[in-house]
Amino acid sequence: MYKNLQIPRRPYQSEEHQMVQDAVDQFIKNEALPNYEKWEKEKMIPKSFWRQMGTQGFLCMDVPDTYGGGGCDFTFSALILERLRYAGIDFGVAVHSDIVAPYILNYGTEDQKQRYLTRMAQGTMIGAIGMTEPSVGSDLKALKTTAQDRGDHYLINGSKTFITNGYVCDFVVAACRTNTGTPQEGISLIIIDADIDGFTKGHPFDKIGARAQDTCELFFEDVRVAKSNLLGEEGKGFAYMMNELPRERLGIAIEAIASTAGVLDATLAYVTERRAFNKALYEFQNTQFKLADCAAELQVYQSYLDHCIELQSAHKLTPTQGAIAKLKATEMYGKVVDECLQLHGGYGFIWEYAVARSYAASRVTRIYGGTSEIMKLIISRALFKDAYMADKK
Ligand SMILES: Cc1cc2nc3c(=O)[nH]c(=O)nc-3n(C[C@H](O)[C@H](O)[C@H](O)COP(=O)(O)OP(=O)(O)OC[C@H]3O[C@@H](n4cnc5c(N)ncnc54)[C@H](O)[C@@H]3O)c2cc1C
Structure with a gap:
């Protein structure tokens, strides 16, 4: 698994894991390492690399194959994260494949799964998760972004910060306040597409490390999002x-x-x-x-x-x-x-x-x-x- 460290065989490791590992390592050597310095300067990993990851089958490995994923178990998703980090590649794949995809898979409607998961696995659509806000991080229940019920749509106002993949994302799963119940009852998750009116992105932050991974602010000003973009049930977001x-x-x-x-x-x-x-x-x-x-x-x-x-x-x-x-x-x-x-x-x-x-x-x-x-x-x-x-x- 690792070069000089004498780490015993991992309990779940199979020949298939070894084959995937060899393929990922080769891919990193050919496609990521030679470009990494450039990506650090640009403060982001280009969308073309996401598509290459998708073509190789390295995204959304534990999403069922009916939605275009790898149809594997979590040990394969873990392997992708490990090989990238072992090689020193900081890349928002965990947010995309291991945070955003599971939200859609576990709480999304059939239509949402069809719309987002297949393209996420192909790398033609990049996902981000928006919980943190400029004034709220650890105390998530206090988040302030609002999604007002306007009949057939929500009207969203507020902002998110420190969002991994924020600059390159095609959509964000955003935690929004939908009602005035108890703080946690009032939170819902809403999928906001990046090309919708009123959604803007800040420039990638100048970070002290993980510089190739884009992290930025997202702003929502009178963004009208169809009710069909609600993830799961209203008020269950927390x-x-x-x-x-x-x-x-x-x-x-x-x-x-x-x-x-x-x-x-x-x-x-x-x-x-x-x-x-x-x-x-x-x-x-x-x-x-x-x-x-x-x-x-x-x-x-x-x-x-x-x-x-x-x-x-x-x-x-x-x-x-x-x-x-x-x-x-x-x-x-x-x-x-x-x-x-x-x-x-x-x-x-x-x-x-x-x-x-x-x-x-x-x-x-x-x-x-x-x-x-x-x-x-x-x-x-x-x-x-x-x-x-x-x-x-
Ligand atoms: C590079 C980067 C990428 C990120 N990516 C994402 C992302 O993709 N999506 C997203 O939503 N967020 C993201 N975040 C945000 C991250 O999750 C928050 O920064 C983190 O949760 C802390 O919140 P905060 O920065 O507001 O700190 P604060 O909550 O303001 O905390 C400041 C300090 O107070 C301490 N503190 C707070 N509450 C308590 C308590 N009850 N008891 C003891 N100590 C406490 C904290 O431990 C910390 O030391 C990212 C952040 C960074 C830097």
Whole structure:
């Protein structure tokens, strides 16, 4: 699975996984790595690459083939995320294939599935998810974008920010306030097509890392969206988000662990080549111990992650497990990439080195998809719930 790291065979890994992995690796080598620097400068990955991904069958792998998807289980979706991140490619495929597609598949009407999923799998339509707003992030219940009922359509006003794929997206699944019930009862998910009047996009943000992945603001000014674009039932949006967030968080954990493996592999190679005081860097006990520690941690977290990937494949991943996976994987990634950068010396600070890019990219994994503090809130809520139930017996 990984080059220099002695990671045992993953529990669910089959010959088919190996074949897909080889094909994805070859595709990344030929089509992504030679262009990545250009994409970073342009602050986005071009739509042509999305179409190539679709043609290869690397998008929406666990969407049923009746809707144009790969018809595989989640382990194959996980594999795509892993291989991209292992190679250092930050690309909004998780948002597209593993967040937006499941919303449509799980809550969409037959017409919505036909309209969006097939084209998403082909890469001819790119999806984004709009929850965060300029004044609301962690406290989702407080979101302010409104969708007023105007008979046959909703009138949408408001804005979203930090939206991955925001600039290249063809549509966004936006969380909007549809009524004045309790804060969570008032939220609905609405599919807003990018070419509709009143929907505008900001320029991609200048981020400190993951620079090729476009992230921007979206603005809605008197946008009239047909009622048929409501996803699922009105007022259920908050519940849907709570159902889908564990998978989103697992995706971030998968990317964090694969990025860690990528950076560790690159560092093992670097310390074998680089010399100081007439020795290769790996001959210093400090180097060996630091990397031994990092590799041991990676393997421990990889095992928990594999357990969660199998749970997600069986649609059994709980919110607490999703939160634990994200919290621990992203914190480990931050710690390991920092150690690896140190072992690169000055070269670790230079952008052309993979470790420098990974160091910058790692930081946001503890923020998006819910911050580390919010993950701790979710985990501790479950702990106290158990204690409360035990007290009652
Ligand atoms: C590159 C990038 C891509 C993103 N992609 C998307 C996307 O595609 N779609 C989308 O909807 N959003 C996206 N986001 C937004 C992201 O999910 C939010 O930034 C994140 O949820 C945090 O919200 P916030 O930035 O408003 O921070 P805030 O909620 O303002 O939090 C600020 C600080 O306060 C802490 N805090 C808040 N509440 C509590 C609490 N109750 N207890 C303890 N501490 C607390 C937080 O942990 C954090 O440290 C993206 C963000 C980035 C940077």
